[in-house]
Amino acid sequence: MFCIAHCQNVRCGADRLDQYLPLLKGKRVGIVAHKASYIYTEALDKKALRKYKITQNTHLVDLLATQNINIECVFAPEHGFRGTADAGEKVSSGVDEQTGIMVRSLYDGNTGRPSDSIMSLLDVVLFDLQDVGLRYYTYLTTMVKMMEACATHHVQMIVLDRPNPNGHYVDGPILDMKYRSAVGYLPVPVVHGMTLGEIAHMVNGEGWLPDSAQCNIKVITCENYTHQTLYQLPVAPSPNLPNMRSVYLYPAMCYFEATPVSLGRGTDYPFQCYGHPNMLGYEYSFTPTSRFGAKTPPQQDLKCYGVDLTSYPSVDTIFSRGVDLTYLIDAYQNLHLGDHFFRPFFEKLIGVDWVRKMIKSGKTADEIRAMWQEDVAKFRQKRAKYLLYAE
Numbered sequence: 382m383f384c385i386a387h388c389q390n391v392r393c394g395a396d397r398l399d400q401y402l403p404l405l406k407g408k409r410v411g412i413v414a415h416k417a418s419y420i421y422t423e424a425l426d427k428k429a430l431r432k433y434k435i436t437q438n439t440h441l442v443d444l445l446a447t448q449n450i451n452i453e454c455v456f457a458p459e460h461g462f463r464g465t466a467d468a469g470e471k472v473s474s475g476v477d478e479q480t481g482i483m484v485r486s487l488y489d490g491n492t493g494r495p496s497d498s499i500m501s502l503l504d505v506v507l508f509d510l511q512d513v514g515l516r517y518y519t520y521l522t523t524m525v526k527m528m529e530a531c532a533t534h535h536v537q538m539i540v541l542d543r544p545n546p547n548g549h550y551v552d553g554p555i556l557d558m559k560y561r562s563a564v565g566y567l568p569v570p571v572v573h574g575m576t577l578g579e580i581a582h583m584v585n586g587e588g589w590l591p592d593s594a595q596c597n598i599k600v601i602t603c604e605n606y607t608h609q610t611l612y613q614l615p616v617a618p619s620p621n622l623p624n625m626r627s628v629y630l631y632p633a634m635c636y637f638e639a640t641p642v643s644l645g646r647g648t649d650y651p652f653q654c655y656g657h658p659n660m661l662g663y664e665y666s667f668t669p670t671s672r673f674g675a676k677t678p679p680q681q682d683l684k685c686y687g688v689d690l691t692s693y694p695s696v697d698t699i700f701s702r703g704v705d706l707t708y709l710i711d712a713y714q715n716l717h718l719g720d721h722f723f724r725p726f727f728e729k730l731i732g733v734d735w736v737r738k739m740i741k742s743g744k745t746a747d748e749i750r751a752m753w754q755e756d757v758a759k760f761r762q763k764r765a766k767y768l769l770y771a772e
Contacts, residue, residue: 512543
């Protein structure tokens, strides 16, 4: 379960209202937000609670709608503004029922960028998405594409930073840019160990925008956070990451998305189990069904046999193994499907072409992991000057 109370005395960027509300006054504002874009009463002092008339945890857009801010539109990422869409499901534009504000989709199956017409109406874009620190989690791509649009149209972008729950380590191969896609947009490792605010500065500093353009970025940093803070997410950032165990296993489990194996979508434990109807030698079983967040899950209504990860390994072990391909290799060897086990999407997730080859040749997870350690060390050195929080 996620925490109900704001945890560990961390103040997210969104909680620091006096740092960014004055920057929005008199401006035409676009807001990139989603289900987890909340302001928490526990993070505000009594003066702020009175000043902004906050009596309970409040969504950022709902609060700004009461503050005489000229909100031209809300931009919706994957899963939608209020978090009602499946993974990969196209998100429609429309009107938010609670506020009457226009919602423009950034996940409608097109470019992932806002239109020139809407950008021409804006002076500033306020960006507030809770990331989980993985290259293939699409909120990172959403941010960079919004930076591209802001740079093109000379619109300032204010990033309300939030902690990275996997921000205490770096692991995985660096993306080979020939596999660039919505699930891998920057030449960074799978687990990059940075907040979105830090990466925004890195994008500018490394010249990663087209033609080395610069986005006018201002980051409202978190308070009381370091990269060793094991931040517990107060709100699920997407439907299939329902608790912290799923978030911690995500770096090891997501590759099943590019195989016929179920990783638990359509159960109570997505990213915390894996299995297939034809896997042999396992007592544990589960049956994926259609439900909110997984309308048509892989192996729907079929009994899958496999491995339960809901209680083991320990969290410390999960962290120490990082991008752990043990589970993927186990399923590959059990099903004997050869190349039929992998879909082309696998390279987009893992970011390189040599991991599939090593798995097929019988290499272990440790042998594969050793291959990217030098690149990880180089990336850690490169990112150091962009970090906003102590390691």
